[in-house]
Amino acid sequence: MSDPYKVLGINPNASDEEVKKAYRELAKKYHPDNYTDNPLADLAQEKMKEINEAYDTITRSRKGGSGGAGSYSSGGSAYQGAGAYQSASNPAYAQIRQALASGNLQYAEQLLDSSPTRDAEWNFLMGSLYYRKGWLDDARSFFQRAVSMEPYNGEYRQALNTVSQANSPYRQAGYGSPATQGGFDMCDMCTAMMCTQMLCGGCR
Amino acid sequence: MFGYVRPYVPEMKVRELERFRACYCGLCHELGREYGLAGRSILNYDFVFLAMLLWGDRPDCCYEYRRCLPGLCRKRCVCQTSPSLTVAAGYSVILAYWKARDGRADGRGARKLGAAAVCAFLHRAYTDAAGRYPEFDAQVRQRLDALAALERAGEPSLDKPAHEFASLLSFAANAAGEEEKRPLEQLLYHVGRIIYLADGYFDLEDDLKTGNYNPVAARYALREPHVPENVREEILGTLMSSARMSYAAFQLMPVSYWTSVTENIIGLGIPDMIRAVIDGTYKTVRRGLPKSPLYAGGGEMEQ
Numbered sequence: 164m165s166d167p168y169k170v171l172g173i174n175p176n177a178s179d180e181e182v183k184k185a186y187r188e189l190a191k192k193y194h195p196d197n198y199t200d201n202p203l204a205d206l207a208q209e210k211m212k213e214i215n216e217a218y219d220t221i222t223r224s225r226k227g228g229s230g231g232a233g234s235y236s237s238g239g240s241a242y243q244g245a246g247a248y249q250s251a252s253n254p255a256y257a258q259i260r261q262a263l264a265s266g267n268l269q270y271a272e273q274l275l276d277s278s279p280t281r282d283a284e285w286n287f288l289m290g291s292l293y294y295r296k297g298w299l300d301d302a303r304s305f306f307q308r309a310v311s312m313e314p315y316n317g318e319y320r321q322a323l324n325t326v327s328q329a330n331s332p333y334r335q336a337g338y339g340s341p342a343t344q345g346g347f348d349m350c351d352m353c354t355a356m357m358c359t360q361m362l363c364g365g366c367r
Numbered sequence: 368m369f370g371y372v373r374p375y376v377p378e379m380k381v382r383e384l385e386r387f388r389a390c391y392c393g394l395c396h397e398l399g400r401e402y403g404l405a406g407r408s409i410l411n412y413d414f415v416f417l418a419m420l421l422w423g424d425r426p427d428c429c430y431e432y433r434r435c436l437p438g439l440c441r442k443r444c445v446c447q448t449s450p451s452l453t454v455a456a457g458y459s460v461i462l463a464y465w466k467a468r469d470g471r472a473d474g475r476g477a478r479k480l481g482a483a484a485v486c487a488f489l490h491r492a493y494t495d496a497a498g499r500y501p502e503f504d505a506q507v508r509q510r511l512d513a514l515a516a517l518e519r520a521g522e523p524s525l526d527k528p529a530h531e532f533a534s535l536l537s538f539a540a541n542a543a544g545e546e547e548k549r550p551l552e553q554l555l556y557h558v559g560r561i562i563y564l565a566d567g568y569f570d571l572e573d574d575l576k577t578g579n580y581n582p583v584a585a586r587y588a589l590r591e592p593h594v595p596e597n598v599r600e601e602i603l604g605t606l607m608s609s610a611r612m613s614y615a616a617f618q619l620m621p622v623s624y625w626t627s628v629t630e631n632i633i634g635l636g637i638p639d640m641i642r643a644v645i646d647g648t649y650k651t652v653r654r655g656l657p658k659s660p661l662y663a664g665g666g667e668m669e670q
Contacts, residue, residue, distance in 0.1 A: 172622070192618050201612065203553055206619050297533070297556055298526035299608045300586070303601070327604035328611075 167217035179225065186218040199325075200294055202266060253280075259288050268295060283312035287319050294326060302326050369411040369463075371562050371644075374628065375635035383628050385444065389430055390625075391415045393446025396433060397456040400448070402492035406456065409463040409489070413562070416632055418455035419625035420551060423544045425449060427624050454542045457496040458503055462535075464493035465507050469515055475577055503538060510535035518580040525564060525586045525605070533559030550619040554633070557613035561606055561637060565644045568594075568602060599645055606641045613637070 168175045171185045193211045198204040255278060262271035271292050278285055290305030306323040313319060374387055394415050398406035422428075428449065432442035446452065467489060470482025497504040514531040522528055536559030540552040567574075567582040572592040574581035583589065587598050594602075610633075617633050620626075643649040 197615050197618070201615055203550055203616055203619055206549060207615075210619060293526070296530075297553075297560065297609070297612065298530065299560075299605045300525040300601075303605065326608050327601070328607065 167220040170213055170217035171221070182218070182221055186214060189214045200263075200291060202295055202297075205266075253284065256284055256288060263288070263291055263295060266295075268292060283309045283316065283319065286312065287316075287322065290322060290326075294322070299326055369413045369562075371413065371565055371637075371640055372416045372558060372632060373412040373636050373640065374631045375639045378635050379631055380627070383631065386428070386625075387415070387628050389444045389446045390419060390428070390452075390628075392433075392435070392443055393428075393448070393452055394418055394456060394459075395435070396445055397448055397452045398459070399435075401453070401456055402460055402495060405489050405492040406460055409459055411459070414455045414459040416558075416629065417458065417539060417555075418449075418452045419623075419629050420554070420620075421451035421454055421539075421542050422449070422623045422625050423451070423547060424621065424623065425451065451542075454500075457500050458539055458542075460489065460492050460496040461500060461504050461507055464489045464496075465511050469511055473515060473518065473579075475579065478577065478579070502541070506538045507535055510538075521580060521585055522582070523585050523588075525582055526560075528582050529560045529563045532563040533557070535559065536562070547620045550616045554613045554616040554620070557609040557616070558633075558637070560609045561613070561641065564602070564606060564609075565641060569644050569649060603641065603645045606645070607638065610637050610641060 168177070171182065171189065173181060173185045177185070190211070193207045193214065195204065195207065195211070198207040201207070255274065259271050259274045259278075262268075262274065271288075275285065275289055275292060286305045286309035290302045290309060293299070293302035293305060303323065303326045306319060306326060309319040310316070310323050374384070376384060379387070391410075391412070395407055395410045398410055429447040430444050431447055433445045434442050464486065467482045467485040470478060471486050474482050510531045514528055517528045517531065533556045537552045537556040540548050540555055543551050564582065570579075571581055571583055571589070571594070573579075575584060575589070575592055583594075583602065587594075589598075614633050617630065640649065
């Protein structure tokens with residue numbers, strides 16, 4: 164295995180706090196939520212595993228052997244389970260979902276093309292297929308159709324939301340966008356109130 | 368259609384901006400050395416970006432001071448030649464040549480004449496570059512042919528023509544190392560989509576006037592340059608989703624010498640460019656590096 168410190172991008176004499184911080188940042192970066200339906204999801208998962216292992220190795224060696232590192236490893240591995248698809252009503256659709264999840268897009272397309280029904284779920288799956296291919300405009304059209312056929316389905320709405328989101332593009336990745344920096348959002352307000360509170364406390 | 372991919376300067380560190388400029392100059396010198404004046408004339412930001420992405424695990428960039436035509440009085444800091452600059456220079460010549468060929472075949476009026484002139488001007492440089500990178504040349508040719516066929520047919524899908532251009536760009540990932548090839552392919556695919564679609568949106572008015580194919584006009588059956596609000600929102604959403612996907616792919620690339628600069632370009636520069644193209648302010652910021660630092664945080668870009 165490669166050097167765990169190198170994997171986390173830190174110096175071997177970094178403090179425990181720094182190790183934890185580096186680990187958390189990387190875990191946020193490779194979090195499966197950032198790679199839902201992404202063709203690179205497997206790579207992200209691999210990276211996640213790598214940093215989990217590196218973090219475990221470091222904490223274990225610092226605690227001098229077997230002590231107490233287990234809690235972190237279980238916390239870390241919770242990140243690994245990528246959100247699988249929900250159960251499907253139609254067995255043919257289950258097969259398509261499986262093909263999509265395993266990245267076999269050609270097979271999924273074949274199945275979708277030969278499917279006799281064109282209901283909401285079919286439209287949703289078509290959308291998912293296009294999303295995976297990176298054809299986002301077509302994907303949106305299919306998601307829109309799925310949502311208009313079944314407006315109360317949370318899965319379809321979520322998918323449509325993801326593909327039509329225009330603002331705060333990299334919030335998940337923790338990277339500010341210029342358009343949001345000038346604004347004054349609820350978090351700023353909250354922080355400002357906390358600061359005021361602290362200052363007022365200090366005056367007393 | 369090039370030059371859309373650039374950094375967001377107000378958020379850059381001074382050293383990052385200087386490195387970026389040095390890399391830009393480095394690519395220019397590389398083009399001049401390998402392909403002469405014709406090569407230099409096609410220099411653009413997109414291929415500086417490509418050169419930085421293809422850097423891989425090579426050691427830190429070396430710099431030197433050199434003179435050039437715009438920098439006659441004072442020597443400028445320039446990146447020394449490196450394999451990734453050489454590849455980016457070759458690719459940019461090939462792509463520029465085929466784009467011009469396409470324009471010569473399909474364009475109308477002044478555009479056709481201009482493209483024909485560029486074609487003749489670039490021909491020698493192109494022959495050199497194609498001899499060195501025959502695979503990339505074949506790929507570009509094939510993809511642009513497919514794209515031209517779609518354009519001639521007036522393809523109403525946004526994604527189909529964008530796919531051809533995106534695949535062409537993602538082919539450049541083959542010049543990268545094994546570890547970064549897959550994420551880089553995906554990254555370049557989405558950047559290619561963004562370039563193609565943003566350019567389509569930007570050219571909408573011109574294309575409607577001259578009667579050339581325009582993907583946005585074909586997709587939404589637009590007859591006038593005015594784009595309805597909901598359509599604008601949709602295109603913005605599509606482009607931003609692509610930007611998000613390219614950023615997600617970027618996160619999976621190993622860290623290199625240029626990572627902080629490329630992160631700025633993908634994370635901030637591209638979204639900023641997209642917003643500017645969609646809200647119509649791109650024309651004013653197109654020349655040179657975008658905007659003065661005074662611009663940062665202003666409300667102009669709020670939707």
